[in-house]
Amino acid sequence: MENKGKILGPQRVGSSDQFQTPPEGLNILLPFINKEWDIWECAWGKGNLYNQLKQEGYNVIGSDEDFDFLTNYKECDCIITNPPYSIKDKFIERCYELGKPFALLMPLTALEGKKRQKCYKEHGLQLIIPNKRINFETPSGNGTGSWFCTAWYTWGLNLPKDILFVDLC
Secondary structure (H helix, E strand, O other): OOOOOOOOOOOOOOOOOOOEOOHHHHHOOHHHOOOOOEEEEOOOOOOHHHHHHHHOOOEEEEOOOHHHHHHOOOOOOEEEEOOOHHHHHHHHHHHHHHOOOEEEEEEHHHHOOHHHHHHHHHHOOEEEEEOOOOOOEEOOEOOOOOOOOEEEEEEOOOOOOOEEEEOOO
């Protein structure tokens, strides 16, 4: 049976948390990030976000150990990452706890759940939602497509609206 034109999920190669962000995923966030900030990319995986932020002229601190972000702190002005989805609740809680502006690239389903909604209600939330799915680099291939929609979940960036719908180039 031919799968031409269909978007398939990653084959079970590596971790299901290995969704590396392509440049177009970050480009929609960049207009809202202060160039003077020190940014902590705390779940850098292969370094896609880290490298692109550096390339764009941002000062970036990188780390890739979940326990490092969840238990330690690196001096920064802002946190930008595509967190491991299996522990996204811990990342959300930690970001609010640190009180620094943040942007987390997560599935739209991260709006669901009592615990998450309690955090969003208590602290606030702004979203940047692309008009199409991001083609993440996955363990099964590069940019093979995504079967889920994502958004940048932000706090402290003072977006012009609480929900921004943007074109993904």
